[in-house]
Each structure stands twice: as C-alpha cells, then as structure tokens.
Amino acid sequence: MNVSEAILTKRAVRKFQDKAIPDDIVHAILNAGRRSQSSKNNQAWQFIAIRDKETLKAISTCGEWASHVAGAAMAVAILIPDPNEKFQHLFDAGQAAAFMQLAAWELGLGSCPASIYEPEKARSILGFPAEWHLRLVLSFGYPLDEKLLSAPPQKGGRRDFDDVVHWDRW
Amino acid sequence: MNVSEAILTKRAVRKFQDKAIPDDIVHAILNAGRRSQSSKNNQAWQFIAIRDKETLKAISTCGEWASHVAGAAMAVAILIPDPNEKFQHLFDAGQAAAFMQLAAWELGLGSCPASIYEPEKARSILGFPAEWHLRLVLSFGYPLDEKLLSAPPQKGGRRDFDDVVHWDRW
Numbered sequence: 657m658n659v660s661e662a663i664l665t666k667r668a669v670r671k672f673q674d675k676a677i678p679d680d681i682v683h684a685i686l687n688a689g690r691r692s693q694s695s696k697n698n699q700a701w702q703f704i705a706i707r708d709k710e711t712l713k714a715i716s717t718c719g720e721w722a723s724h725v726a727g728a729a730m731a732v733a734i735l736i737p738d739p740n741e742k743f744q745h746l747f748d749a750g751q752a753a754a755f756m757q758l759a760a761w762e763l764g765l766g767s768c769p770a771s772i773y774e775p776e777k778a779r780s781i782l783g784f785p786a787e788w789h790l791r792l793v794l795s796f797g798y799p800l801d802e803k804l805l806s807a808p809p810q811k812g813g814r815r816d817f818d819d820v821v822h823w824d825r826w
Numbered sequence: 827m828n829v830s831e832a833i834l835t836k837r838a839v840r841k842f843q844d845k846a847i848p849d850d851i852v853h854a855i856l857n858a859g860r861r862s863q864s865s866k867n868n869q870a871w872q873f874i875a876i877r878d879k880e881t882l883k884a885i886s887t888c889g890e891w892a893s894h895v896a897g898a899a900m901a902v903a904i905l906i907p908d909p910n911e912k913f914q915h916l917f918d919a920g921q922a923a924a925f926m927q928l929a930a931w932e933l934g935l936g937s938c939p940a941s942i943y944e945p946e947k948a949r950s951i952l953g954f955p956a957e958w959h960l961r962l963v964l965s966f967g968y969p970l971d972e973k974l975l976s977a978p979p980q981k982g983g984r985r986d987f988d989d990v991v992h993w994d995r996w
Contacts (some may be wrong), residue, residue, distance in 0.1 A: 657946070659932040662829045663858045663925055668867075683987075688833045690990050691979075692924070695941060696891075697838075699985050704992045711994055721866075739913055743961045746913055750920020755833055758928065763830040771865060771914060784996040785853060791913045810863075815869050817853075820860050822874045824881055826954040 664703040666758065667677045669766020670724035672797025676707070676790060677729045678823035681763050685796060686732065688759035692752040695708055701752055704733040704782055711781065715793060718778040722770035728795035732772075733778070735788040746791065774787055827932045834979055838929065839936020840894035842967025846877075847899045851933050855966060856902065858929035862922040865914035871922055874903040874952055885963060888948040892940035895969040898965035901940075902926060903948070916961065923964055923992065936969040 668764065677685075689703055703713060706712055707730050715733070716726035725731050736745040757767045759784050770793045772778050799805060834859065847855075858874055874881055877900050879971050885903070886896035904922060906915040912921060927937045940963045942948050948960050 657828055659827055659829055659832045659928050660858070661853065663861050663929055664861070667863075668863060668951075681982055682961065684830065686991050687987060688830070690984055690987055691833050691836075692940070693838060693927070697940070701990065701991070702838070702996075704994070706994055708994045713868050725951055733910070736930075739916075743909055743916055747918035747920035747923070747939075747962055750917035750922075751924040752920075753917070754921040754924035755928075757863070758925075768865070769865070769917075782995045788996075792917055802937055813867070814860055817857060820869070820871065820873055821856050822872065824876055824878045824903065825874065825952045826958075 662758050662761050663774040666761045667804060667810065668768045669799045669804055669826045670768045671730055671800040672727050672766065673722065673799050673800055674728060677765065677796065682730060682765060685756050685760050689752040692755040694748040694751065700745055700757050701749060701787060702735040703821065706731045706733065715778060716783045717772050718774040722772065724768055724795050725770050725793060729797035732794045732796065733782060733790055734789055734792050735784055737787065738789055749792060753792065756794060760796055764798065764805060766797050766804060767794055767796045769794050777812060832928050832931050832966060835841055835902050837929045837974060837980065839969045839974060840938045841970040842899055842936065845899060845968050847966065852900060853936065854933060855926050855930050857900050859922040859926040860962045862925040864918040870907040870915055871919060872958060874905065876901045876903065882922045884887055884951045885948060887944045888944040890943060891892065892942065892963065894965050895940050895963055899967035902966065903952060903960055904962050905954055905960055905984055907957065908959055909961060919962060923962065926964060932964055934968065935966050936974060939964050962965065963975050984995045
C-alpha cells in the first residue's frame with residue numbers, strides 16, 4: 657500500500673476481532689514509532705506495548721472515551737517527559753503515533769488513539785517512573801468489520817480543503 | 827512507495843533546491859494534513875502554506891533552529907487552538923505533520939519541522955487571529971542532495987528497539 661493510499665483510506669477503528677497480532681507485526685508497528693522523527697532527534701519517548709487482557713481492561717478505565725482499549729489486541733502507551741516542559745513532547749508523540757498507525761494500516765490492522773485523563777491511575781497500573789508521563793494510548797487490532805480496510809473514504813469526514821488552507825498569510 | 831519503505835527511509839532534509847513545487851504536489855501535501863486524524867475528529871487546525879520568499883525568510887527568524895525555513899520552497903504553518911487548553915492540540919498537530927511529511931517523501935520532497943519560539947512575532951508576520959497559536963512550521967522542498975531520497979537508513983540514527991520498548995508494564 658503506498659503512502660497516499662494509506663492516508664486517503666485510513667480511518668479510526670475502535671472494534672476489534674479477538675485475534676492476536678503476530679509478533680513480527682507487533683515489532684513492525686513499534687519499530688515504525690521508533691523510526692519516527694522528533695525534535696532534534698531527541699526520541700524523547702518510551703513505548704509500553706500492552707497485550708495482557710487485564711492490563712488492557714484496566715487502562716481502558718483511565719479515560720472517558722478509552723473503552724476501545726479493552727477490546728484491542730494490543731495497546732501502545734506513549735510515554736513522554738513532562739509535557740509542560742517542552743511543547744515538542746506532545747507534538748513528537750503525535751508524530752510517532754501517526755507513524756505507528758499508518759504502518760499498522762498497511763499491515764491490515766486498525767487503530768485508534770485514546771486520551772488518558774487519569775494519568776496517575778495509569779502510572780500505578782503500568783509502573784512507569786515519575787519522570788515519564790502518559791497522555792495518549794493507541795489501540796491496535798484486526799477490525800471487527802473487515803470491510804473498513806478497503807472502504808472508500810467517508811464523505812464529509814473532513815472539513816473542506818478551502819476551510820483549512822490559507823495561502824501565504826491568514 | 828509503500829508505507830513501511832517511507833517510514834524506514836525518511837530523514838530530515840534542511841537544505842533544498844531553488845525549485846518550486848508544482849501545484850498538484852502542494853495540494854497533495856496539504857491534503858494529507860487535512861486527511862489526518864484528530865481527537866474526536868475535531869480537526870482543530872488551520873494550515874498556512876507559505877511560498878512567498880520574503881515571508882519564508884521572516885518566519886525563519888522566529889525560532890533559533892528555524893533557518894532552514896528561509897530556503898524552503900514551501901513552509902506549512904500548523905495553527906492550533908491554545909495548546910495549554912487541551913493536550914490533544916499539539917498531539918494532533920504532530921499527527922498532521924507526520925502525514926504531510928510522509929506524503930511529501932513519497933513524492934520526492936524532503937521536509938523538516940521548525941520550532942517557533944517567537945510565536946507573537948510569527949503572528950504579526952502571518953496575521954492570524956488571537957484564538958490560533960503557532961508552535962511548529964514544516965519546511966518542504968526538493969533536497970539539495972538528491973541522494974538522500976534513496977539512501978539507506980543512517981546507522982545509529984535511532985535508539986535501539988529494546989531501549990524504547992517495554993512489554994505490558996515498565
């Protein structure tokens with residue numbers, strides 16, 4: 657799948673088959689995050705790949721709209737340094753998330769980010785140290801509705817080009 | 827170019843040829859950002875595509891390491907709502923940035939993000955209103971060193987997989 661096709665067809669997937677992700681695909685997704693770009697190539701992130709069902713369920717309770725994590729075959733917690741220290745930390749987490757999710761889509765897997773609104777609860781579940789912070793987790797899995805993988809882009813799913821793009825200045 | 831190849835080979839490009847980007851490619855890059863995913867599909871962004879040479883030069887003075895913007899064929903300023911309001915704004919800007927940069931790479935263009943440390947100076951140059959905020963600009967252009975587009979990944983360019991990935995918990 658070429659890049660433009662992945663970008664055009666990718667959509668959020670929140671319901672997954674009860675089917676494990678093969679190890680080589682797990683590795684490919686995480687490696688895409690590792691290969692992502694970051695401010696000054698700092699790579700100021702750590703990834704916790706979660707496949708344990710009880711842990712997935714526990715993390716799904718750390719955000720109001722994070723229930724999809726409970727049914728994921730894998731979730732990836734993107735740990736960053738204190739997001740209030742540098743604005744680049746969250747931006748770079750977003751870049752890594754996009755790399756992982758596009759890589760997964762090419763391999764036939766859906767995904768969706770989940771916001772973590774109870775980060776200290778998540779810390780106690782995952783056991784990461786005080787200098788790392790969690791705001792976003794990604795769910796991954798084979799879509800329950802496999803047609804999503806080859807469906808045409810949804811009409812009206814995005815704002816119009818001219819509503820978003822300005823030329824040279826506002 | 828498939829997604830995995832783009833992710834594996836993409837590198838930061840900061841020196842560009844003095845060569846304009848055709849309109850259809852400009853459109854494809856911006857459209858990749860428009861198609862990107864965002865928290866609750868909010869699409870809380872506006873893009874200013876800058877090709878005017880004087881504006882590019884002016885923006886290149888708004889960040890300590892932003893000089894590459896001056897030589898870009900195009901820069902894209904990613905405007906977001908107040909980043910202190912919701913942590914998702916910067917994360918989603920990062921996702922859109924990754925989509926645009928991977929789309930550009932497939933089309934033979936290099937790119938690099940530039941942090942904006944003088945956002946109010948940038949505001950006065952670009953004229954965007956108070957409810958929008960700028961922290962990151964992306965440079966785009968044809969690489970001065972065209973070999974970069976097909977070069978193998980740099981050795982040691984990223985931390986080792988096992989230094990970044992944890993399994994199920996820290």
